[in-house]
Amino acid sequence: MDLDREPQKMAYAAAEEIRALNHRSLDIKAFYGEYNIINAAPNQVAGMVGGLYTLLERLPQSIQQASAALQHIEEQQAIRMANGDDPGEATSRALRALLDAKQAIQIAQTHLREASGVMSNMGGHFIDDDELEDADTAV
Structure with missing residues (x-):
């Protein structure tokens, strides 16, 4: 874990990793595993x-810490608004x-936890070793 990076760079790196996941999981066969079988x-x-x-589960803490940083910066009167809005009012809107x-x-x-709980009991059908050797794994 490289904690020397700037927080915004970490957030964008996480977003890029999700983008890669989205592209990779477009192909259902990406889920077929090491032996390329649906099981x-x-x-x-x-x-x-x-x-x-x-x-x-981890994102709310990140948002809370960003909120605390924004509030601290506003309390230090270190915010200037390019559009002329009042920094205090803009900060309040952003915090909300x-x-x-x-x-x-x-x-x-909560919904993902429910789905994950149900899915934790899911598995593919068992394949005998003989069937695995005969299986057409080039899907």
Whole structure:
């Protein structure tokens, strides 16, 4: 974990990783696993949902810390608005929006936790070793 990077660079790196996930998972066969068989897909999809749940579990803290930083910066009167708005009023609007975003993420997190719980019991059908050797893995 490289903690020497600037927070905004970390946030954009996380966004880029999600972008890569979105592109990779366009092809359903990406979930077929190491041996390229559909039997691995239920576990692979469940793992992806579990990872997304973990992401949403961590985002509210990031938003809270961004909110605290914004509030501190405004208290130090270190904000200038390019559009002429009052910095205090603009900060209040931004803090409200961040709180709303945090609450929305927590709702989404609840739904992903439910999906992840259900999916944790999913798996592909068992394949005998003989069937695996005969299987057409080039899907």
